[in-house]
Amino acid sequence: MERKNAWKTYDDKALKELDELSVGYRDFLDNGKTERECVKQIIKSAKAFGYVSLSDMIESGKTLKAGDKVYNICMDKTVALFNIGELPLEKGINILGAHIDSPRMDIKQNPLYEKGDFAYLDTHYYGGIKKYQWVTLPLAIHGVVVKKDGKVIDISIGEKEDDPVFCVTDLLIHLAGEQMEKKANKVIEGENLDILFGSIPLKDEEKDAFKKNVLNIIKDNYDMEEEDFISAELEVVPAGKSREAGVDRSMIMSYGQDDRVCAFTSLKAMLEVDGVKKTTCCLLTDKEEIGSVGATGMQSRFFENSVAEILNLLGDYSDIKLRRCLAASRMLSSDVNAGYDPLFDSAFDKNNASYLGRGVVFSKFTGSRGKSGSNDANAEYLADIRKIMDDNDICFQTAELGKVDVGGGGTIAYILSLYGMEVIDCGVAVLNMHAPWEVTSKADIYEAYKCYKAFLKEA
Numbered sequence: 380m381e382r383k384n385a386w387k388t389y390d391d392k393a394l395k396e397l398d399e400l401s402v403g404y405r406d407f408l409d410n411g412k413t414e415r416e417c418v419k420q421i422i423k424s425a426k427a428f429g430y431v432s433l434s435d436m437i438e439s440g441k442t443l444k445a446g447d448k449v450y451n452i453c454m455d456k457t458v459a460l461f462n463i464g465e466l467p468l469e470k471g472i473n474i475l476g477a478h479i480d481s482p483r484m485d486i487k488q489n490p491l492y493e494k495g496d497f498a499y500l501d502t503h504y505y506g507g508i509k510k511y512q513w514v515t516l517p518l519a520i521h522g523v524v525v526k527k528d529g530k531v532i533d534i535s536i537g538e539k540e541d542d543p544v545f546c547v548t549d550l551l552i553h554l555a556g557e558q559m560e561k562k563a564n565k566v567i568e569g570e571n572l573d574i575l576f577g578s579i580p581l582k583d584e585e586k587d588a589f590k591k592n593v594l595n596i597i598k599d600n601y602d603m604e605e606e607d608f609i610s611a612e613l614e615v616v617p618a619g620k621s622r623e624a625g626v627d628r629s630m631i632m633s634y635g636q637d638d639r640v641c642a643f644t645s646l647k648a649m650l651e652v653d654g655v656k657k658t659t660c661c662l663l664t665d666k667e668e669i670g671s672v673g674a675t676g677m678q679s680r681f682f683e684n685s686v687a688e689i690l691n692l693l694g695d696y697s698d699i700k701l702r703r704c705l706a707a708s709r710m711l712s713s714d715v716n717a718g719y720d721p722l723f724d725s726a727f728d729k730n731n732a733s734y735l736g737r738g739v740v741f742s743k744f745t746g747s748r749g750k751s752g753s754n755d756a757n758a759e760y761l762a763d764i765r766k767i768m769d770d771n772d773i774c775f776q777t778a779e780l781g782k783v784d785v786g787g788g789g790t791i792a793y794i795l796s797l798y799g800m801e802v803i804d805c806g807v808a809v810l811n812m813h814a815p816w817e818v819t820s821k822a823d824i825y826e827a828y829k830c831y832k833a834f835l836k837e838a
Contacts, residue, residue, distance in 0.1 A: 409621055415455050457675040473660070474662060476645075487502060498577035534613060634816060637715045682795075706798055712802055753793065754804070792804050
C-alpha cells in the first residue's frame with residue numbers, strides 16, 4: 380500500500396502556492412526560536428485577521444457570538460485561538476494542537492564562572508538531545524531578563540551578522556583517543572555543555588577578572604547584573620537562519636522544526652478558515668518536549684479554562700455543557716514523525732514509516748514498545764479522516780515511530796483524549812529530529828497546511 384509522492388501531483392499553481400508557503404514558514408522559524416518569540420508572531424498575525432484578546436473581553440463585560448474570533452495567552456508561552464461557529468459549543472470544537480517548544484540548552488540561574496582564562500555560562504539541556512551534536516556549532520542566546528522592578532529586557536545575541544556567537548568546545552581529535560572509546564551518550568557529558576562566553580580579563584583585577592569583564596559588558600549592553608540571571612529565561616539555540624536544502628530546493632533545513640512546522644501550518648490554516656459551522660481552535664503549547672508539564676504545558680488547565688470562559692461569554696456556561704463540549708470535540712494532534720532515513724534503514728519498518736515528499740503523516744498511535752503511553756485513535760475516526768483527505772485531494776500517509784522495540788515517543792494527543800474526544804497525531808516527517816538542524820520537505824509542509832484547513836472546515 381505504497382503512497383504516491385506528492386511532488387508528482389503538482390501543477391504550476393500548486394508549486395507557486397507551495398513556494399509562497401515555504402517563504403512564510405522560514406520567516407516564522409527565523410523569528411521564532413523560543414516559545415515567547417513564537418507567541419509574539421502568532422498574536423501579531425491573529426490580530427491582523429481580526430482576533431481579539433479573550434481577557435480584554437472578560438474585563439470589558441462583552442459577550443461572544445458566532446463569527447467572533449478570540450485568543451488567550453498563558454504566561455506568554457502558550458496560546459489558544461478560537462473562531463466561534465454557528466453550532467452550540469456543546470456540539471464540540473475542531474482543534475488543531477501543536478507545540479512551540481524545541482530541544483535546546485537553558486542557561487542556569489547561577490551560570491557565570493571563569494576557568495582557565497575563559498568566562499563560561501553553565502547550561503542545563505532541555506528535552507531529548509544527542510549532546511555530542513551541540514558542540515563546536517555557532518550558537519545564539521535568546522530570551523528575557525526580568526528586573527526586580529518588573530522591567531522585561533528582550534535578549535537576542537548571535538543572529539545578526541555583526542553579533543558575536545557562542546559555542547560549546549570539544550576536544551581536538553589528536554588528543555581524543557580515550558574520548559573516542561566512550562559510548563555516544565558519554566562522549567559529551569551534560570555538565571560539560573557550557574557556553575564559551577568571553578576571554579578578555581578586566582585590567583588591574585586579580586580575582587575573577589574574566590568574569591568581571593563580561594559582567595561589565597552585559598551591564599553596558601543589556602542593563603543586566605549578575606543576580607538578574609535568577610529571574611531570566613535564556614535559551615541557547617543554533618545561530619543562523621533557515622535554509623533551502625537540496626540542489627532542487629525541495630527541502631528546508633532549520634532549527635526548531637519539531638514542532639514549529641506543525642504550529643505554523645496549523646496557525647495559517649486557522650487564520651484562513653472563516654465562516655465555520657463548528658467552533659474551531661488552534662492550540663499552541665509549551666513544554667511538550669519535557670512531558671507537557673507546568674502551567675504552560677498541555678497538562679495544565681489552561682485549555683479547559685479557556686473553553687469555560689468562552690462558554691460563559693456566550694451566556695451558556697454550565698459544568699455539564701463544558702464536559703459535553705470537550706467530549707464532543709475532535710482534534711488533530713499536529714506533531715511530527717520520524718522521516719525514513721535510508722542511511723539508518725535498520726531503525727525503520729519500511730512499510731510503516733513516513734517518507735519525505737509523500738504528504739502529511741497520520742500516526743494512529745505513538746508511545747513505545749507495547750504502545751506504552753500512547754493515544755490510540757479509533758478506527759471510526761480514521762475512516763472519517765480518510766474521507767476528508769480524499770475529498771480534498773490531500774496526499775497523506777500513515778506511519779509509526781520506528782520499529783516496535785527500537786524506541787518510541789509521545790505527543791500531547793493522549794492528554795486531550797482524556798476528555799473523551801477523538802484525537803489522532805498528524806504532522807510532517809522530519810529528518811535529524813531533535814538535532815540542531817532538522818530537515819523537512821516543502822511538499823509535506825504544503826500537504827499538512829491543506830490537511831489542517833480541510834479538517835477545520837468539516838462541521
